[in-house]
Amino acid sequence: MNQKETQAEKLTNPEAVKTRPIKPLDTDRIKQDFPILNEKINGKRLVYLDSAATSQKPKVVIEALTNYYNRTNSNIHRGLHTLAEHATQAYEQTRAHVASFIGGVHSSEVIFTSGTTHSINTVATAWGNENISEGDEIVITEMEHHANMVPWFMLAKRQNATLKRIPITVCGHLDLSDLDKIITEKTKIVAVTHMSNVLGTINPFDKIVARAKKVGALVLVDGAQSAPHLKIDVKALDVDFYTFSSHKMLGPTGVGVLWGRKEILNKMTPLLYGGEMIREVSFERITWAELPSKMEAGTPNIADVVAFDAALDYLERLGMDRIRQHEMELTAYAIDKLSKIDGIEIQGPLETDQRGGAISFTDSDIHPHDISTFLDANGIAIRAGHHCAQPLMRVLGKMATARASLYIYNDQADVDILCDSLVEMRRFFGL
Amino acid sequence: MTSLDDMYREVIMDHYRAPRGKKPLEESNVSSHGHNPSCGDEIDMKVLVKDNYLKGIHIDCKGCAISTASASIMAETLEGKSFDEVLKIAATVKALLKGEIDEVDEDLGDIDSLAGVRQFPVRIKCALLAWVTLVEGLKNYAEGKDESGEVTLSGSLDHDD
Numbered sequence: 001m002n003q004k005e006t007q008a009e010k011l012t013n014p015e016a017v018k019t020r021p022i023k024p025l026d027t028d029r030i031k032q033d034f035p036i037l038n039e040k041i042n043g044k045r046l047v048y049l050d051s052a053a054t055s056q057k058p059k060v061v062i063e064a065l066t067n068y069y070n071r072t073n074s075n076i077h078r079g080l081h082t083l084a085e086h087a088t089q090a091y092e093q094t095r096a097h098v099a100s101f102i103g104g105v106h107s108s109e110v111i112f113t114s115g116t117t118h119s120i121n122t123v124a125t126a127w128g129n130e131n132i133s134e135g136d137e138i139v140i141t142e143m144e145h146h147a148n149m150v151p152w153f154m155l156a157k158r159q160n161a162t163l164k165r166i167p168i169t170v171c172g173h174l175d176l177s178d179l180d181k182i183i184t185e186k187t188k189i190v191a192v193t194h195m196s197n198v199l200g201t202i203n204p205f206d207k208i209v210a211r212a213k214k215v216g217a218l219v220l221v222d223g224a225q226s227a228p229h230l231k232i233d234v235k236a237l238d239v240d241f242y243t244f245s246s247h248k249m250l251g252p253t254g255v256g257v258l259w260g261r262k263e264i265l266n267k268m269t270p271l272l273y274g275g276e277m278i279r280e281v282s283f284e285r286i287t288w289a290e291l292p293s294k295m296e297a298g299t300p301n302i303a304d305v306v307a308f309d310a311a312l313d314y315l316e317r318l319g320m321d322r323i324r325q326h327e328m329e330l331t332a333y334a335i336d337k338l339s340k341i342d343g344i345e346i347q348g349p350l351e352t353d354q355r356g357g358a359i360s361f362t363d364s365d366i367h368p369h370d371i372s373t374f375l376d377a378n379g380i381a382i383r384a385g386h387h388c389a390q391p392l393m394r395v396l397g398k399m400a401t402a403r404a405s406l407y408i409y410n411d412q413a414d415v416d417i418l419c420d421s422l423v424e425m426r427r428f429f430g431l
Numbered sequence: 432m433t434s435l436d437d438m439y440r441e442v443i444m445d446h447y448r449a450p451r452g453k454k455p456l457e458e459s460n461v462s463s464h465g466h467n468p469s470c471g472d473e474i475d476m477k478v479l480v481k482d483n484y485l486k487g488i489h490i491d492c493k494g495c496a497i498s499t500a501s502a503s504i505m506a507e508t509l510e511g512k513s514f515d516e517v518l519k520i521a522a523t524v525k526a527l528l529k530g531e532i533d534e535v536d537e538d539l540g541d542i543d544s545l546a547g548v549r550q551f552p553v554r555i556k557c558a559l560l561a562w563v564t565l566v567e568g569l570k571n572y573a574e575g576k577d578e579s580g581e582v583t584l585s586g587s588l589d590h591d592d
Contacts, residue, residue, distance in 0.1 A: 367495035369470050370439075373551055377435045386471045399471035399493055428435070429496075430444065 044379025052405035103233030199348030357406030452506025463568025
C-alpha cells in the first residue's frame with residue numbers, strides 16, 4: 001500500500017487519526033481535494049496564501065451544497081412533507097455538529113448567523129441595548145478587526161457608555177499589565193479576538209476572564225481567525241460568547257455562529273423579528289420561541305449551513321491538533337525564510353506557540369499594494385492593506401501591510417515560491 | 432514586455448523614486464486631502480492659484496509606487512497650466528485610465544506612461560488618487576466654498592463628477 005492510500009484510509013477513519021501520535025498532514029493529498037488549487041492565475045499555478053480572508057473549499061463541501069439543492073431543498077421547521085423533514089434534519093445536524101466542535105455545548109446555544117460580523121452585532125445590539133447604560137464601560141483591544149470594534153463603538157455612542165481598550169506591546173501581544181485599571185467595576189463586557197487577523201497573535205484568556213468575572217463583566221470572543229485553526233473549547237475558555245464564520249474554515253460564505261451561554265441568550269431580546277422566532281402571536285401579545293429559534297428569524301441560509309457540516313467533517317477527519325501542528329511548523333518555516341530576505345520585516349510575535357499562520361510583513365522600500373500586484377503576477381494570492389484594522393495600523397505606525405496566511409493546503413513549496421518571488425520583486429524594483 | 436513591466440515602466444519608477452512636487456510652497460491658497468481606504472494611501476496637497484493659473488503645487492504622498500508616481504507626474508505636468516487646462520488634463524487622465532482613450536497628446540509629458548496601469552483594474556484607483564484630490568480642491572476653490580477639499584475614494588471612478 002503506498003503512502004497516499006494509507007492516508008486516504010486514515011481520512012475516512014477518524015479513530016485511526018486520534019489514537020496515533022500527531023502525524024503530519026499530507027498536503028499533497030489535501031491539495032487534490034481543493035479544485036480551485038488547479039486553477040492557473042496569470043499563467044502560473046495558484047499559490048493561495050489568503051486563507052485568513054477566506055479559505056478555499058474542498059470538493060466535499062461544494063458537493064454538499066449542490067447535493068442539497070439537487071436532492072433536499074425545502075424550507076425547514078415548518079413543512080410536514082418529507083423534504084422539509086430532511087432539510088430540517090440536515091440543518092439541525094450541522095447545529096449539533098457545531099456544538100460538539102466547539103467543545104460539547106448544548107445545541108440550543110448555537111445560533112446561526114450570516115457571519116462573525118452578524119454574530120457580534122447581534123450581541124452588541126440585542127444584548128448591548130438592554131444591558132449597557134450611561135457610564136458603563138465596554139472593553140476591547142487595540143488589535144481588533146473592525147467587526148469587533150465598530151459595533152462596540154456604536155453601542156457606546158448610543159448608550160453614552162465608554163469604550164476602553166487593552167493596548168498591545170511592541171512584540172504584538174496584549175499588554176495585560178494594567179488590566180485591573182482597564183477592566184473595572186463599571187465594565188459590562190469585554191470583547192477580544194482569539195487570534196489577530198493582522199499579527200497572528202493568539203490571545204490568552206485566563207487573566208482576562210478571571211478579571212471580567214471578578215467585576216461581573218461578560219466576555220465575548222471573536223473567533224473568526226481561531227476556529228479554523230485551533231481546537232476550540234468554549235467551556236475551557238470559560239467565556240460567555242464565541243463567534244466565528246464558516247467561510248474561513250472550508251465552509252460556504254454567509255454562515256456564521258454565535259454561541260452564547262443559555263442563561264444569557266434566554267434573557268436576550270432577539271435582534272430580528274419575524275417568522276420562526278415566535279411562540280404565539282396575537283395583536284395584543286407576542287411570546288418568543290425557545291432557543292435557538294428565537295434568535296433565527298426568517299428562513300435561514302439553509303443550504304450553506306448544511307454544507308458547513310461537510311467542512312466540519314473535513315476538519316475533524318484531519319484533526320484540529322494535526323492542523324495546528326502543521327501550521328506551527330509551516331509558520332516557523334515561513335517566518336524564518338521571510339526574515340532572511342533583505343528589507344522584509346515581520347509584524348507580530350515570532351514564537352509559533354503564541355501565534356497562528358497569518359503573517360503580516362512589510363518591505364522597507366516597497367508598498368504592500370505593489371508587493372501584492374507583483375506576487376499576483378506570479379500566481380500568488382496574498383492580502384495587502386489595513387486588513388480592516390485601521391486602529392491597529394495606527395498603533396503599528398504602518399499605512400498598510402502585506403499578509404500571507406497559511407492553511408491546511410499550504411506547504412513549504414508555497415512558502416518557497418512566496419520568498420523567491422519577494423527576492424525577485426526587490427530585484428525588479430531595483431533594490 | 433510583461434504587464435508588470437508595462438505598469439512599472441522606467442518613467443513610473445523614476446517618478447516613484449524621485450517624486451516631483453516635494454518642495455514646500457511659500458504661499459498657497461488651495462489645499463486638499465485624499466485618502467484611499469482600501470489600502471490606506473494618503474495624499475496632502477497645497478496649491479497656489481494666481482490669475483487663473485496653477486503657479487505652484489506641493490504634494491505629500493504616502494502611498495504605493497503607482498499613486499506616488501501619478502502624483503509626481505501630475506505635479507510636473509500641471510505647473511504653469513491654466514485652471515481650465517488643469518481640469519481638461521485631469522479629465523484626460525481619467526479617460527485614459529478608464530480605457531476610454533488609448534493615447535494622449537505628446538505635450539502632456541509623462542501622462543501616457545500611466546496607461547500600463549489599465550491592465551490592473553484594482554490599481555486604477557491608486558493612479559487616480561492625486562488627480563481627484565486636486566480636482567476636488569480646485570472645485571471648492573472655484574466655488575469659493577472653502578480653500579480645502581477632502582476626497583475619499585470609493586468603488587466608483589467617478590469621484591469628480
